[in-house]
Amino acid sequence: MSKRNGSSRGYQIFSLVVLIVLALLFLFPLYWIVTGALKTPAAINSPTPQWWPEEFTLRNFQVLFSKRSAPLFQIGSLTGPTIPGAIRWLINTVFMAVMAMLLTCATAAMAGYALAKKRFTGRVILFSLIVAAMALPKQVILIPLIREMSSLGLYDNIWAVILPTVGWPFGVFLMKQFAEGIPTEMVEACRIDGANEWRTFTDVMFPMIKPGVGALAIFTFINSWNDYFMQLIMLTSSSNLTISLGIATMQAENSTDYGLIMAGASLAAIPIIVVFLIFQKYFTKGITMGAVKG
Template sequence: MNHIARGTGRLRPGRVLFVLLLLVGAVISTAPFYWMVVASTHDNSELFQSPPPFMPGGRFMHNLVELEHSIGFGRVMFNSAGIAVVYTVLSSLISAMCGYALAKYRFRGRGLLLGAVLATMMIPFQVLLVPLFQMMASLGWVDTYQAVVLPFLANSFGIFLMRQAFLGFPDELIESARIDGAGDLRIFYQVVLPVVRPQLGALVIFTFMTQWNAFLWPLLMLNSEDKYTVPVALYTLIGQSHVDYAGLILGSFLATLPLMLIFFLFQKQFVSGLLGGAVKG
């Protein structure tokens, strides 16, 4: 017992140093969010004082009213939420079904198809902008929500992640379900999919965050102000001669809150899902 106590005592300075490093990292990580809170409660002129304010002011409600008046912040938040939810549901379902087919079905060209899916992950998004824009224009979909959602439903990362998750599912259980008379869709939804819920949850969170923060493609597709998403609407606050820094920071802070809430609620599922999909071969 004395030997264990001495060993624990020798490790204590290292643990203290480790905790201190974590505290420093936490302060550095939370400092930008604290500054967003402080800056959103001050006037534009006060943000450029020397030294800048480090305590919250009293203009939060005024800035919020001005933000709503300038870009209709409540409307654009609703637009972003609707687009992100629809895209997340459809994209996650397609990724799960494609990943299941690539993992459990044997057909000619499966390896070539998987290679093509992985190859698309190496194509820069900027290369696709012009042909995709021409395609949407030819369909008459410019300034529509379907142009924002549909082109990217087949997510190569999601397909690969779900394929890795399905590879660990025993083939014997699938065959047993088939013997019992279950069809392919029933096996997929009632037998296989519940087992990979952590990976599916991680994909849902990742997909939602990606679509919520999307800027360039909605900026190209949406021309009407009443259809803007949050990133596009906040971009309009940056003028040639004037920038509403207080409103921009306040809008960015409010737009970050849903993502932070989702991550804090599902962080265990997010981490376990990514790790679970990574270790399966």
């Protein structure tokens, strides 16, 4: 330890021990979900908890997958083969998160570029509006959104969740921060070389803001996957639910079968945790960039 690191050795050991204990406590709920999903009903319903399942069972997942069934897809009168409801929920969720991610990244990258590098009239007012909207509680707009979506014929449709997610201005803000870091000379040099606006964006700007787009992509994917409130008010019929919403519904109906509910919770949580672990570098970057001058 160099002297600059300062604090005494004793304090450092103490804080490391506290950190490890805290880390274990923060990991515990996840551990409890996964092991709970593999426990027998007898183990779950015993007042003495089993810290490690004495007997492993797939019973909870079997019940989960036999619970409801839904068609794989439904386009007009064309109906796909029947699959377990939980799988359908997972497919809905992946579709929703991927669509929200692609649309947000595409629109926000373009808008961020324009706000950072284009000198158009009304730029300052527009940017202030975006920052002001970000500071407001998102949930406030959800009630008016319901009526808007029903008049658009999108109520109880997964797009009713996707469209407002794309509209949320955080992405534009983040992309503007990234685009501002790119030297204006590069953009201008490209224009002098005779490239049109679109080529300037796709060939010069986009490759340079790619790390930012990556951060925004993972950020949007995870937030959209977990945006329970929006999903709750927009989606109602059983085959349109997302995985979080499906688990919440199941929980309301079978509130005492904790094994079943933990199986559902693992199905909702594990895919998104894996995605997070793979892309966590980008994610950290997105969080910090979004805060600069926030």
